[in-house]
Amino acid sequence: MANRGKKRLEGALRDVLDTKADRVKHVSASLGAYIDGVQMITVPGRDDFVWCRIRGSTSELVQAFNDTVGHHWDLPILIYRDPEAPAFWKVFGRDANRYEDWNSKSYLPPHGRSHSFTGKEGADPVWVAKRQYMPMLPRPVTTGSMAVFIESDFYYFDGQYHWWPGSGTTDLTSFKPTGAFNARFVTVYIDGDTGNPAYLRGNEWSTFSPPDDPGDFIVLPT
Structure with missing residues (x-):
């Protein structure tokens, strides 16, 4: 047994x-x-x-x-x-055993669609600051050239609403400062008469002594 x-x-x-x-x-x-x-x-x-x-x-x-x-x-x-x-x-x-300092890197995987209003995933909308606003935003192009891409949006001109579909600008190399350690503001805008990007060149200023009022070096369309 x-x-x-x-x-x-x-x-x-x-x-x-x-x-x-x-x-x-x-x-x-x-x-x-x-x-x-x-x-x-x-x-x-x-x-x-x-x-x-x-x-x-x-x-x-x-x-x-x-x-x-x-x-x-x-x-x-x-x-x-x-x-x-x-x-x-x-x-x-x-891998927590490899480093103690993680430089505040997020634990979260990519989840941008959950913050968008454009689909059913948009269950967690984010309220953004003006500098993060996408419409008409100039941003670098992926090719690494000296052009920028202007995001799409509606704009109001001469009593009518117009649609800017989004497009790249011309190469901006010619607008680079000529002096060493100098900088300049370049105003990129949509010309209301032509519907095309236009550019205004500001005066150069030294990065070692930035202007008290940067607005003095920004040229605005008239």
Whole structure:
């Protein structure tokens, strides 16, 4: 009887051990990779996937699903093979053992659509300051040229509303200051008569002695 009970106990123990889940192995990595010499974090064509350098090595690149950390270049992270989908790497979270100072990098993954009014995702709208206002915003173009892109918006001119669809400007290299360590304001605006971008060149001023009133160096359309 004792032997029979012992065998039953051993069999039950084996069954438990056979069904015990293996511990997931976390691998240290750094967020982002150099692709054709350019720093990249997101993987083109694969939503929510990011480039990771295993143990920081540029020769060990993997793509991992990320819904855990923010897109911060070189962020120390932990990745793992999901037992439910072993063909994919997943980001587990930040690697807290590697650095004590995180420079206030956000824990949040990209979630901009949740702050937008343009879709059903817009459940968490954000009230922005004037400097963050997108309509008619001049911003750098992705090519790295000296042009800027003016975002789309309606504008009022000569008693009528007009639509600016958004477009790039001419190259602004000729507006660069000529003096060493000098700066200047360049006013970029939409010419009401032509509907095209126009430019006004301000006087140069030294960055070593900035003007008391910068408005004195800003030229406005008349």
